[in-house]
Amino acid sequence: xxxxxxxxxxxxxxxxxxxxxxxxxxxxxxxxxxxxxxxxxxxxxxxxxxxxxxxxxxxxxxxxxxxxxxxxxxxxxxxxxxxxxxxxxxxxxxxxxxxxxxxxxxxxxxxxxxxxxxxxxxxxxxxxxxxxxxxxxxxxxxxxxxxxxxxxxxxxxxxxxxxxxxxxxxxxxxxxxxxxxxxxxxxxxxxxxxxxxxxxxxxxxxxxxxxxxxxxxxxxxxxxxxxxxxxxxxxxxxxxxxxxxxxxxxxxxxxxxxxxxxxxxxxxxxxx
Ligand SMILES: O=C(O)C(=O)C[C@]1(C(=O)O)C=C[C@@H](O)C=C1
Numbered sequence: 351x352x353x354x355x356x357x358x359x360x361x362x363x364x365x366x367x368x369x370x371x372x373x374x375x376x377x378x379x380x381x382x383x384x385x386x387x388x389x390x391x392x393x394x395x396x397x398x399x400x401x402x403x404x405x406x407x408x409x410x411x412x413x414x415x416x417x418x419x420x421x422x423x424x425x426x427x428x429x430x431x432x433x434x435x436x437x438x439x440x441x442x443x444x445x446x447x448x449x450x451x452x453x454x455x456x457x458x459x460x461x462x463x464x465x466x467x468x469x470x471x472x473x474x475x476x477x478x479x480x481x482x483x484x485x486x487x488x489x490x491x492x493x494x495x496x497x498x499x500x501x502x503x504x505x506x507x508x509x510x511x512x513x514x515x516x517x518x519x520x521x522x523x524x525x526x527x528x529x530x531x532x533x534x535x536x537x538x539x540x541x542x543x544x545x546x547x548x549x550x551x552x553x554x555x556x557x558x559x560x561x562x563x564x565x566x567x568x569x570x571x572x573x574x575x576x577x578x579x580x581x582x583x584x585x586x587x588x589x590x591x592x593x594x595x596x597x598x599x600x601x602x603x604x605x606x607x608x609x610x611x612x613x614x615x616x617x618x619x620x621x622x
Contacts, residue, residue: 354378354386354395357453357477360501364479366399366430366524381476383413387420390529397425398527404432405521407458409572414586417527417614418574424542424615426526429622434460434515437482437507438494444510451475452496455522460496463514482507521622531613536594538616540569543601546576546584546610557585557609564600566591590619 353371355363358379367377378395380386390398400417403409417424434456438447447470450457454474464470475481478497485495486505494510495501502509525542547553561568570588575581591597594616601611 351397352376352378352395354380354389354398356380356383356386356400358479358483360479360482360498360504361453361477362430362432362498362522363399363401363477363524365498365500366428369430370399370426370428370526371397381480383410383416387416387422387527390422390527391420393529396528398422399428399524400527401455401522402525403523403570404455404459405519406516407455409570410455411572411574414572414574417525418544418586418612422527422529422614423531424525424617425528425532426617427540427620428524428526429521429620430524432459432515432520432522433498433513434478434496434520435499435502435509436463436494436496436511436514437485437502437509439485439489439491440506440508442491442494442508442510444494446492447494447510448492449473450494450496451481453478456496459515459520462516463511479504523620525615532615532617535616535618537618538594539592539619540588540590541597541616542614543587543589544574544584544612544614545587545604546582547604548608549582554585556607557604560603560607561589561600564591564596564603565593566597566600 353367357363386398389395449471451473456478479501481495482497482501482505567590572586573583
């Protein structure tokens with residue numbers, strides 16, 4: 351079984367792939383989320399792991415669009431606690447660091463820490479671990495990475511500051527993706543949906559009321575432009591429910607009112 355991820359060993363995606371599928375799993379590393387989606391949809395991998403939102407930095411909007419465009423499905427969700435550490439070559443001290451490079455989501459999660467170091471430039475890069483590896487391989491001085499303690503161990507970098515994310519309790523929600531629609535499971539307690547409603551007064555209010563009337567709890571709602579129709583929006587929704595039957599009735603009612611529904615996946619709630 352092959353699992354596609356963005357990143358290399360020591361990245362948070364790598365950790366989730368091993369935690370979820372077991373330590374013997376074969377992981378296919380890619381540089382970008384687009385490459386991950388492409389490899390899954392062309393059948394090169396069996397599953398993919400994709401970060402979708404973080405408790406400090408918010409949603410990774412482009413990933414919703416990728417799932418939609420490549421026609422992928424959500425098989426499960428997984429929450430990983432994230433601790434970020436500043437690391438550089440052995441012997442470097444923080445005063446020597448001029449630039450910090452990392453994944454843009456990791457940088458966003460640590461913005462507050464760097465307010466005390468206004469001379470340090472923060473630069474978006476590939477995944478957290480790739481930067482750590484590059485610093486080690488090319489013996490780059492004056493540059494530090496933000497990454498996990500596992501990355502520091504693998505690439506033998508020194509940790510200059512630990513737990514530098516803005517709040518200690520920091521979680522990223524990952525989704526496990528597959529190419530085909532998973533077998534319907536009535537034990538599902540959560541669904542990821544795309545709903546398109548007409549662009550007229552009150553239509554979103556009506557949709558939200560309908561969901562509430564069917565006892566559906568929204569954990570996320572995100573509007574995404576419908577690119578073929580400028581200024582029209584689709585809503586990406588994560589919804590939790592206790593009754594699968596009632597949830598199905600809600601979807602039917604939305605369609606009866608003229609809404610378009612695409613189910614990205616129905617799955618069990620991940621452990622937070
Ligand atoms: O760069 C990594 O190590 C990743 O796995 C990416 C990623 C992300 O996409 O959000 C994963 C978890 C953290 O939120 C920071 C970065």
